[in-house]
Amino acid sequence: MQDHHLADLDLTAVQSFVVLSQQRHFGRAAAGLGVTVSALTKRIQRLEAALGVPLVERDSGGYGGLTAAGRRFVEVAPELPRTAQTARLAAAGASTTTLRLGVPAGVGVVAPLLPAALATLELALRHAHPGVAVEPVPTPFPRLTPDLLSGDVDVVLTFGGRRSPTSSPPASRRSTASASSARPIRWPTPGRSRWASSPGSR
Amino acid sequence: MQDHHLADLDLTAVQSFVVLSQQRHFGRAAAGLGVTVSALTKRIQRLEAALGVPLVERDSGGYGGLTAAGRRFVEVAPELPRTAQTARLAAAGASTTTLRLGVPAGVGVVAPLLPAALATLELALRHAHPGVAVEPVPTPFPRLTPDLLSGDVDVVLTFGGRRSPTSSPPASRRSTASASSARPIRWPTPGRSRWASSPGSR
DNA sequence: TATAATTACGTAAGGCGTAAGAATC
DNA sequence: GATTCTTACGCCTTACGTAATTATA
Numbered sequence: 001m002q003d004h005h006l007a008d009l010d011l012t013a014v015q016s017f018v019v020l021s022q023q024r025h026f027g028r029a030a031a032g033l034g035v036t037v038s039a040l041t042k043r044i045q046r047l048e049a050a051l052g053v054p055l056v057e058r059d060s061g062g063y064g065g066l067t068a069a070g071r072r073f074v075e076v077a078p079e080l081p082r083t084a085q086t087a088r089l090a091a092a093g094a095s096t097t098t099l100r101l102g103v104p105a106g107v108g109v110v111a112p113l114l115p116a117a118l119a120t121l122e123l124a125l126r127h128a129h130p131g132v133a134v135e136p137v138p139t140p141f142p143r144l145t146p147d148l149l150s151g152d153v154d155v156v157l158t159f160g161g162r163r164s165p166t167s168s169p170p171a172s173r174r175s176t177a178s179a180s181s182a183r184p185i186r187w188p189t190p191g192r193s194r195w196a197s198s199p200g201s202r
Numbered sequence: 203m204q205d206h207h208l209a210d211l212d213l214t215a216v217q218s219f220v221v222l223s224q225q226r227h228f229g230r231a232a233a234g235l236g237v238t239v240s241a242l243t244k245r246i247q248r249l250e251a252a253l254g255v256p257l258v259e260r261d262s263g264g265y266g267g268l269t270a271a272g273r274r275f276v277e278v279a280p281e282l283p284r285t286a287q288t289a290r291l292a293a294a295g296a297s298t299t300t301l302r303l304g305v306p307a308g309v310g311v312v313a314p315l316l317p318a319a320l321a322t323l324e325l326a327l328r329h330a331h332p333g334v335a336v337e338p339v340p341t342p343f344p345r346l347t348p349d350l351l352s353g354d355v356d357v358v359l360t361f362g363g364r365r366s367p368t369s370s371p372p373a374s375r376r377s378t379a380s381a382s383s384a385r386p387i388r389w390p391t392p393g394r395s396r397w398a399s400s401p402g403s404r
Numbered sequence: 405t406a407t408a409a410t411t412a413c414g415t416a417a418g419g420c421g422t423a424a425g426a427a428t429c
Numbered sequence: 430g431a432t433t434c435t436t437a438c439g440c441c442t443t444a445c446g447t448a449a450t451t452a453t454a
Contacts, residue, residue, distance in 0.1 A: 008286070009213060009286045009290065015210070025433090027432090035420075039421075040434095042419075043419090046418095051293040053295075058433095058434070058435090060427075060428050063434085068295075069293045072292045073289060073292050075292060076288055076292045077289055080289060084211045086278055086281075087211065087282060088211065090274045091254075091275040092253070092254065093270075093274065229408070238446055238447085240410075240446070243410060244444075244445080248443095260408095260410090263407080263409095263453055263454070264453090
């Protein structure tokens with residue numbers, strides 16, 4: 001048995017691994033991290049030693065993809081720097097970034113569903129991002145998309161299968177949350193949304 | 203402006219701070235961590251320097267409670283070692299701990315709500331604990347509680363306001379998830395539930 | 405004086421960069 | 430021979446423990 005019992009994960013190494021998995025190239029990843037290739041190699045080796053399993057496949061000619069363990073790990077790994085950022089923001093005092101959530105107001109069919117949906121969504125969000133508060137903004141159905149695009153709300157919650165896209169697809173830094181039974185929620189990509197990573201309050 | 207820009211948080215220091223906040227005493231916390239008081243002092247100082255704010259109040263006679271920033275930070279901080287453990291387990295291959303979720307089967311009123319509720323619940327769970335899969339187990343309503351207590355399911359999802367407690371309150375290591383509009387879900391305490399922290403699969 | 409935390413200081417470990425090495429095309 | 434990653438080596442940073450120091454009761 002190796003001694004990776006209490007060996008705490010090194011956030012720098014984890015972050016480096018995430019970047020490497022995105023760049024798929026030691027040289028580019030190292031450049032992006034601002035270190036030499038040698039340092040990146042050793043960071044990955046340290047991480048692999050700490051975890052007790054190889055993460056990266058080295059085939060002929062360099063980087064050769066992730067191992068099975070690497071693929072599993074990369075699913076969870078980005079959560080660590082993200083959580084660290086949340087913790088930093090909490091200490092800094094920016095503990096309450098409010099996410100304005102546009103919800104359809106006064107629509108007969110979905111009205112009974114809304115309270116539970118809101119509560120569950122807020123629960124999920126609070127667990128993933130404790131520093132973010134949800135402020136439901138009742139919005140007439142036809143105004144959901146315009147208000148989202150204009151920035152009056154950050155996210156909208158709609159019900160029903162996706163209909164014809166009303167206008168343009170979601171703008172770059174805004175996300176659409178929709179609920180249906182088939183594919184219920186297109187969750188905003190964590191860590192990329194404005195409200196998830198920036199401390200600015202509005 | 204200090205240089206805590208990209209200074210990655212040290213998980214060891216974070217963990218030490220969590221223990222200190224629990225023990226409320228440098229000596230006991232250091233002993234629990236297996237280090238000297240001197241080392242713990244420096245870990246806390248390092249953490250405070252990285253965050254740019256003091257976390258611990260030092261009043262006459264030693265530890266004097268947490269500062270405001272410390273209280274905010276301690277709310278989020280335990281999530282970091284917890285997430286690290288999840289990541290370790292994912293790499294180790296224990297990626298699929300299945301959570302057997304008893305859902306009421308064939309109940310007319312709640313039937314239309316179930317798909318969305320399940321999907322949203324699974325979404326929340328996947329985001330918080332990527333290594334956990336949900337296996338819905340349709341269960342006749344009267345059997346929900348017995349099956350939970352007997353261990354045939356790990357969690358049950360019920361609808362409607364809380365009625366009279368059918369039998370004993372939830373056992374120590376089992377949790378009841380209930381949904382209603384008022385207080386929709388009593389979420390199992392993260393990190394303490396069996397299925398959230400142990401790699402054993404069933 | 406006893407207790408509690410911080411500071412001083414020496415040592416050991418670890419991370420990074422430069423440069424050399426191995427492998428592939 | 431060029432590219433890509435790894436290994437060897439030296440330097441420097443830093444984290445720890447021991448022990449002295451300050452402060453309080």
